[in-house]
Amino acid sequence: MIQRPRGTRDFLPDEMERRRHYEGKLRSVAKRFGFRETATPIFEDSELFIMRSGPNILDELYAFKDKGDREIALRPELTAPTIRMFVNNMSNEPKPIKLFYFGQCFRYERPQSGRYREFFQFGAELIGSATPDTDAEAIALAVSMIEELGLKEYRLRIGHIGVLRQKLLDVGIPAENMAEILQKLDKKAYDEAGPIMEVLGVSQNSMDEIFEFTDTIGGVEVLDRVPGEPGDYLRTLASRLSAMGIDGYDIDLGVVRGLDYYTGVVFEVEAPVLGAEKQICGGGSYTLSQLFGGEEVFSTGFAIGFDRILLAMEKEGIEYESEGIDVYVVPVSDDTRPDAARITAMLRKAGISCDTDIMGRKMGKAMKYASTVNSKFVAIVGKTELESESVTLRDMSSGEQKLVLISELVKEIQF
RNA sequence: GCCGGGAUAGGGUAGCUUGGUUAUCCUGGGGGACUGUGGAUCCCCCGACUCGGGUUCAAAUCUCGGUCCCGGCCCCA
Known part of the structure; x- marks a missing residue:
């Protein structure tokens, strides 16, 4: 070594x-x-x-x-x-x-x-x-x-x-x-x-x-x-x-x-x-x-x-807290991965720091990962949401979730 | 350049005095229990004796040397 x-x-x-x-x-x-x-x-x-x-x-x-x-x-x-x-x-x-x-x-x-x-x-x-x-x-x-x-x-x-x-x-x-x-x-x-x-x-x-x-x-x-x-x-x-x-x-x-x-x-x-x-x-x-x-x-x-x-x-005990990322995009199942990738790319283009699962993890583990990387939001991409061109946006500090149109996502996060 | 103390999984540690099974525990990482919800629990797995020589039937443990780290001296543009 x-x-x-x-x-x-x-x-x-x-x-x-x-x-x-x-x-x-x-x-x-x-x-x-x-x-x-x-x-x-x-x-x-x-x-x-x-x-x-x-x-x-x-x-x-x-x-x-x-x-x-x-x-x-x-x-x-x-x-x-x-x-x-x-x-x-x-x-x-x-x-x-x-x-x-x-x-x-x-x-x-x-x-x-x-x-x-x-x-x-x-x-x-x-x-x-x-x-x-x-x-x-x-x-x-x-x-x-x-x-x-x-x-x-x-x-x-x-x-x-x-x-x-x-x-x-x-x-x-x-x-x-x-x-x-x-x-x-x-x-x-x-x-x-x-x-x-x-x-x-x-x-x-x-x-x-x-x-x-x-x-x-x-x-x-x-x-x-x-x-x-x-x-x-x-x-x-x-x-x-x-x-x-x-x-x-x-x-x-x-x-x-x-x-x-x-x-x-x-x-x-x-x-x-x-x-x-x-x-x-x-x-x-x-x-x-x-x-x-x-x-x-x-x-x-x-x-x-x-x-x-x-x-x-x-x-002197001055502590610095890591900023983390804005959004972690979680595909609920493998068939929503293309949509997760699409949404991730869209958010990144809008200047939002954004990451998504590339390890093929199941949802629970992906949520856990989102929490360890200190993500402010998780965007949950599932079939039901996609039917209305939406995702579930979860605020990781409060745990509140709401359905957000994909077209409104950037605005929602920046606010 | 000098003096002193150290080094055990990615991080933190036990073991070293008095050599003797598979090196301890926590944390971390990967997977699973959980087929659509994180920071909880349980299970499985991954992962270390700083390097080299010596003593010994046997070395993480004793010994010598190197390397690196920590504290101090010198220096400090």
Whole structure:
């Protein structure tokens, strides 16, 4: 027996229906916000991802050489492909460009709770604008999506990587050490960050100031402590969010995000029910296009971990009920099968989801089957009914039945 | 890459400590009792010891290794 590869999943019909249902909700929210959907290839030139995230990610990439000796990688995320697409084909489109996408990504990592080797991301990118309103729009979209799915317990944290980056530059941290220090600060691992900074000649005073800064966490009021332009920027952002009815988030100036190209506002959403892998959304403003050969264009984007958010919803007890089908057509006896087939085809043409027995079952078993596939109605096709060009229509939830003319059937069911 | 716990019909499980008939029970699936009415009952049938090696007269059970799953560390774009 062949097993499914490590870290992958099969989605059976019930699960798939649930996934499509929520996927649809996310799409509809994105469209409501004026975003349009795009899709990029499942695999790309490996270089694309290396340029974005550095050579170290090669270890965690599904990368291979194709038959034409090209270095190919399954995409580990969707921002880089989207920005590549923008640079290749969309750079002259009117700004802002508002895009969203949904698709699977692949990472060669150790699977654990909420982490798979094949997983699904839903994301959005807002390209060509660099205002607080842009960031507010992105955050509002993310929040609206999470709300639309019905997730109750989540925590949004908003920070500003630009301020921290500048502070580190000001105290003399060279660019090549920046990533390492930021990584430590992200984890609030001050005992690890300290010695590194000390070696780089940072004074204890400056260090304390930076640590205090990254520990600036709280409501909007902590923004009073952020000086200068970034402070103004964040205050404007907060006011826009408030205008859109979004509050209850934390300002956390220690939110870092792993990558170099984030330039300003960064944000994360986590769902505490999830345990170790609890981050369900991450994003921020960045400039990436110039890396792929385009002009420098400011963007804000985020990605939602679709699998994780579904997992969180499950843990919160949000249940999805299968839709089932509208009608199951039951032939009473073998000689009415042609009529059952005819009626089934007619209903299907009218756009009604409809199924009928193809196993030669007797009526009782066919009724039972109709009930297990969660059919709203059963159309009973028998000789007596056919004499008056009718069928018996049974409402499966109430058990009520009535004689309905075949010509009236579609109308009857749609009502 | 590291640490720990697991894997028995499609799903959920008992058996494993202390090796020994035909591997338990529930659910599911197919058929029948019911020849024109589902979610009830009864009967029949289908279906499993993760894979490979070792110990043994004998392995689901003990042992070693692989694979996969679960939880955590590292990482997390």
